[in-house]
Amino acid sequence: MDLTLSTDQRDLRDGLRAFLRDAWTADRLRAAADSPDLDRGAWRALADLGVFGLEVPESDGGMELGAAEAVLVFEELGRALVPGPLVATYLAAALLGRPGAATGATVVTWADRTAPVQVVEHLAAADEVIAAGEDGLWALPAGKVAGTPAGIPLDPLTPVSHVVELPAGDPVGRAAAWRDRGAVLTAALQVGVAQGALDLAVRYAGEREQFGRVIGSFQAVKHLLAESLVRVDLARAAVLTAALTLDDPAAGDLAEAVAAAKILADDAATAGGRCCVQVHGGMGFTWEVLAHLYLKRAWLLETGFGEPGVHAERLADRM
Amino acid sequence: MDLRYSDEELAFRDRLRAWLAETLPQLPPAPDRDDWPARRAYDTAWQARLHAAGYAGVDWPAEHGGLGASPTEQLIFLEETARARAPYVGANFVGLLHAGPTLIVAGTDEQRARHLPRILRGEEVWCQGFSEPDAGSDLAALRTTAVRDGDHYVVNGAKVWTSHAEVADHCELLVRTDPAAPRHRGITWLILPMDAPGVRVRPLRTVVGSSEFSELILDDVRVPVADRVGAENDGWRVAMVTFSFERGTAFIGDVIESRNILAEVARLARATGTAGGTLWDDPGLRREVGRLAAEVTGLWALARKNVSEAAAGMVPVQGASVFKLRFTESRQRIGDLAARVLGRASLAMSDLPGAGNGRLVEDRVNTLSFTIAAGTSQIQKNILAERVLGLPKEPRWTSP
Numbered sequence: 001m002d003l004t005l006s007t008d009q010r011d012l013r014d015g016l017r018a019f020l021r022d023a024w025t026a027d028r029l030r031a032a033a034d035s036p037d038l039d040r041g042a043w044r045a046l047a048d049l050g051v052f053g054l055e056v057p058e059s060d061g062g063m064e065l066g067a068a069e070a071v072l073v074f075e076e077l078g079r080a081l082v083p084g085p086l087v088a089t090y091l092a093a094a095l096l097g098r099p100g101a102a103t104g105a106t107v108v109t110w111a112d113r114t115a116p117v118q119v120v121e122h123l124a125a126a127d128e129v130i131a132a133g134e135d136g137l138w139a140l141p142a143g144k145v146a147g148t149p150a151g152i153p154l155d156p157l158t159p160v161s162h163v164v165e166l167p168a169g170d171p172v173g174r175a176a177a178w179r180d181r182g183a184v185l186t187a188a189l190q191v192g193v194a195q196g197a198l199d200l201a202v203r204y205a206g207e208r209e210q211f212g213r214v215i216g217s218f219q220a221v222k223h224l225l226a227e228s229l230v231r232v233d234l235a236r237a238a239v240l241t242a243a244l245t246l247d248d249p250a251a252g253d254l255a256e257a258v259a260a261a262k263i264l265a266d267d268a269a270t271a272g273g274r275c276c277v278q279v280h281g282g283m284g285f286t287w288e289v290l291a292h293l294y295l296k297r298a299w300l301l302e303t304g305f306g307e308p309g310v311h312a313e314r315l316a317d318r319m
Numbered sequence: 320m321d322l323r324y325s326d327e328e329l330a331f332r333d334r335l336r337a338w339l340a341e342t343l344p345q346l347p348p349a350p351d352r353d354d355w356p357a358r359r360a361y362d363t364a365w366q367a368r369l370h371a372a373g374y375a376g377v378d379w380p381a382e383h384g385g386l387g388a389s390p391t392e393q394l395i396f397l398e399e400t401a402r403a404r405a406p407y408v409g410a411n412f413v414g415l416l417h418a419g420p421t422l423i424v425a426g427t428d429e430q431r432a433r434h435l436p437r438i439l440r441g442e443e444v445w446c447q448g449f450s451e452p453d454a455g456s457d458l459a460a461l462r463t464t465a466v467r468d469g470d471h472y473v474v475n476g477a478k479v480w481t482s483h484a485e486v487a488d489h490c491e492l493l494v495r496t497d498p499a500a501p502r503h504r505g506i507t508w509l510i511l512p513m514d515a516p517g518v519r520v521r522p523l524r525t526v527v528g529s530s531e532f533s534e535l536i537l538d539d540v541r542v543p544v545a546d547r548v549g550a551e552n553d554g555w556r557v558a559m560v561t562f563s564f565e566r567g568t569a570f571i572g573d574v575i576e577s578r579n580i581l582a583e584v585a586r587l588a589r590a591t592g593t594a595g596g597t598l599w600d601d602p603g604l605r606r607e608v609g610r611l612a613a614e615v616t617g618l619w620a621l622a623r624k625n626v627s628e629a630a631a632g633m634v635p636v637q638g639a640s641v642f643k644l645r646f647t648e649s650r651q652r653i654g655d656l657a658a659r660v661l662g663r664a665s666l667a668m669s670d671l672p673g674a675g676n677g678r679l680v681e682d683r684v685n686t687l688s689f690t691i692a693a694g695t696s697q698i699q700k701n702i703l704a705e706r707v708l709g710l711p712k713e714p715r716w717t718s719p
């Protein structure tokens with residue numbers, strides 16, 4: 001048993017972190033929030049780093065790594081608030097081998113047929129839509145999916161479209177693996193969102209002064225931040241364990257690990273986002289400060305691949 | 320990265336499982352909660368069995384009589400004993416988890432030879448005399464004095480919340496030996512024999528109604544200088560050694576216990592009839608069960624991550640505080656959930672016919688202490704905010 005990162009894993013994570021720090025600066029995020037069309041160049045840059053091909057076989061140009069590496073990478077993407085249908089494109093490459101997904105040539109989004117209201121992320125930017133039913137998966141050219149873009153999306157970096165009818169499409173696989181992996185990768189993004197929100201809040205708490213001292217010296221503020229830290233650490237351990245169970249299903253209880261990871265990561269991100277807004281005071285309610293972007297992303301991701309209540313019921317059924 | 324135990328670890332686990340399966344049915348019934356002599360006898364007999372089978376002091380170094388197990392084997396030991404519902408460490412807690420490890424690190428050869436084998440064999444019970452009426456979270460405010468008189472210290476003062484004091488043979492005692500020195504530098508760590516003249520134990524009644532802990536009154540108690548651990552006035556550092564053990568892996572077995580309790584709550588909810596069905600039909604209740612199950616799964620993942628980090632030589636300050644904060648909160652939420660399922664059967668701590676309430680209600684009340692003992696939740700948050708997040712330190716005590 002070993003849950004510590006290898007040198008290669010650390011290098012992979014640190015390399016991506018350094019790249020994202022330069023690529024997705026606060027100013028870039030602010031600009032993207034005001035013109036949220038997906039930046040294809042940035043998308044291809046991620047693909048060039050191998051982000052979408054992590055689990056793709058080397059013979060197909062991928063890195064042939066596992067879900068354990070994927071969650072390290074997705075945590076960094078979440079932390080940097082990178083926009084785009086990351087999970088769907090990743091899964092289209094890793095699970096379905098959809099042409100162009102790994103190289104960044106094809107942007108893939110997805111729709112959940114079981115949802116009572118169809119709201120699809122990044123539909124206008126996408127080339128392909130994967131529709132997931134109870135059991136099956138279907139691929140549709142994005143152009144065949146008629147959607148009405150929402151005038152004001154909740155997460156300014158994630159345009160959403162309302163879709164009334166999803167056409168049939170070509171069957172491309174089973175939904176179970178898509179949903180499990182999607183939940184774990186989404187949970188990894190959430191851990192990153194939670195960590196990013198915590199970092200921002202800690203930085204502000206160390207700078208902002210009131211009553212003649214930095215606000216981070218007030219215990220009420222300290223404890224809010226410590227509580228965020230606890231949630232992130234717990235979620236990170238759960239997500240890592242879920243990923244390792246995906247890589248080696250006989251080593252654990254996959255259904256339990258997946259559900260726990262999504263529940264704890266959603267909690268870490270949504271509560272962490274709120275904490276970040278609160279610690280910023282009035283600044284936290286401004287468009288300018290990034291705090292709202294973390295919280296809004298957390299709210300968005302919470303709805304994808306099973307909201308926490310659904311996963312909680314699954315866990316309860318297993319008790 | 321790998322979730323699986325190695326072949327050696329699996330062999331260790333299988334041996335232990337076999338031994339537990341053979342041994343546990345031979346144990347006498349657990350004694351009454353308030354019968355302290357019987358509890359001591361039960362806990363130490365269990366320790367003696369562990370010793371005879373080679374499982375005493377799993378995490379202690381082999382050269383001091385322990386098993387010298389790796390952190391992972393220690394995790395397996397705690398996991399398997401909890402799963403098999405083996406007796407809890409109980410009265411052996413302070414000896415095995417605090418005093419013994421402290422003597423290993425800071426004791427003299429003579430002190431180790433005198434105490435370590437007896438602790439391992441279950442022949443010696445220890446208690447911890449750190450907290451005082453005016454020194455709890457702020458432990459360095461302690462005022463119990465020890466004045467040198469020839470080759471003895473003469474100790475005067477009072478300790479409080481001393482768990483198992485009634486049945487202990489020895490007490491790890493923190494005393495002030497230099498009242499003029501800065502607070503942390505005037506403290507000394509002594510081995511106090513509980514039968515020394517001048518030691519009075521006054522049991523305190525807890526919210527559970529039991530007497531888990533006591534007050535210690537110390538009047539002119541003479542402690543040989545040879546029973547000092549570490550240098551005079553260096554007791555704070557020695558005590559910190561003890562704490563690093565306390566906040567390590569102490570709660571791991573309890574995660575398994577949490578899962579058992581949660582499963583019991585789910586079983587009760589399925590079995591409790593309501594107008595049109597059972598309590599389990601309530602999705603709100605099921606979701607709360609599911610959320611708590613996620614907590615338990617996450618805590619187990621975190622425990623394993625902490626153990627992996629310890630095995631890799633990292634010091635889990637962050638992991639231990641994070642774990643303690645979240646585990647203790649989850650445990651309290653599980654207690655509340657149990658009460659919700661029990662309904663008005665939660666109004667009795669003793670068993671009502673067929674209600675399955677007693678243990679759950681007692682546990683709910685008992686877990687109130689979890690966020691207080693061994694560093695309150697507020698203190699843990701201060702630690703995380705300052706040592707991990709790097710926020711400014713709390714105002715420190717200054718002399719008035």
Ligand SMILES: Cc1cc2nc3c(=O)[nH]c(=O)nc-3n(C[C@H](O)[C@H](O)[C@H](O)COP(=O)(O)OP(=O)(O)OC[C@H]3O[C@@H](n4cnc5c(N)ncnc54)[C@H](O)[C@@H]3O)c2cc1C
Pocket residue numbers: 219446447448449450452454455456457479480481482483531532688691692693694695696697698701713
């Ligand atoms: C079941 C149980 C068993 C115990 N067994 C032992 C034992 O065997 N030996 C032993 O020596 N001790 C023992 N203790 C004592 C335990 O270590 C103390 O209770 C604990 O450290 C808190 O100290 P206190 O009770 O004096 O509370 P206080 O320190 O007075 O705290 C009261 C409240 O104030 C808060 N507070 C205090 N300081 C701060 C701060 N700086 N910032 C924010 N909040 C703060 C606390 O969080 C708490 O909510 C035991 C306690 C319990 C409950």
